[in-house]
Amino acid sequence: MTGLAGHGGVVAAYARCADAPVARGDQVDGRTVTGFTFDPAPVSGAPGDRLLVAGDHTLTRPPDRTVPSAADSSVRIIRSGPSPVDSLEGDTVTAAPPRLRAGYERVVVAMGDGGRFVTALLDALAARHHTTWLVGGAVRDLLHDGSEARVNDLDFTGTAGPGELTELADDRRLRRHGLGDVVCRVSPQLVWSVRPEESPVSRLIEYRPLALEEFAFPAYGGDLATDAATRDLTVNALYYDHRRDTTADPTGLGRAHLAATPRVMAVGYEGDDPVAQARVVFRCLKFRLRWPEAEIGGAVEWIGALPADFADRIPADGWPRVNAAREMCVPVRDRGARESALAGELGPAAASLVKAIQERTG
Known part of the structure; x- marks a missing residue:
């Protein structure tokens, strides 16, 4: 920079x-x-x-x-197309604070061979002129907590597709760091993940290419503004480009909501997919549990705008994904009465969704 x-x-x-x-x-x-x-x-x-x-x-x-x-x-x-940041305005793309770069590098170094593999993969993408951003919880926590941040997952997005990532990960020149063989997976939603072959639960990174929701099947190739509209909370739609040492806040709200006292829990998702909406509701429940002091007016407003028959619109084949979101977001100890009470605070649509999934799971 x-x-x-x-x-x-x-x-x-x-x-x-x-x-x-x-x-x-x-x-x-x-x-x-x-x-x-x-x-x-x-x-x-x-x-x-x-x-x-x-x-x-x-x-x-x-x-x-x-x-x-x-x-x-x-x-x-x-090459007549724009770059992924061209549609952003004002101070939505800025130089990153030093603590973000230092924190990110500390996390990667702590990963050992896995971190060296991640760095080599990102370097290989850059050599092909792709751009990659760290996104989501890691950026949020590193920006807010600095050196005290506890980062559990590295989630990335960028201009490369999952097929090209698998091709690079399979290149033995990339694995010269002693990690050994890796296993790559592409989910139906185009989330690419990689783990060491000998360690099934040790996921190194997840990567979902910049989202594009215009087709009858999952697609990618959008810009940062389009991708941010598919994320859950504004504070989770913050992006960090380590190579250029820049941050991006496409919603224009994420940094302010994170820095506010109390911090603000507001939804950035703009789609109308009921499965994705249900997953956002459970993300709101997760952060309601994690941040009991947070200002939730934005989340309540978004949930309040959901249709009254919201839960009924979830297709049968979508409930496994909704249930998986609940499993990840609501600890077992908080399910039942506490889960219902917090959902009631968020609004009728959240309450009806929680009731529906409780009835389904017994």
């Missing part, structure tokens, strides 16, 4: 180069790129990242169209 002054200088640091990876808004052989997806079981070819172009919004499954390499001279690429 040395020599970069003001929002304009920070944003300029994200300017796309001549051999940047293909992005949304580019032209590939005369067709406009509208996004990307991942196909785990293609009709032909190997599983991997797929290119979406104008006209693909009518598709019900990923097309059989691979993403061209930036170095592929047989494909004509016109």
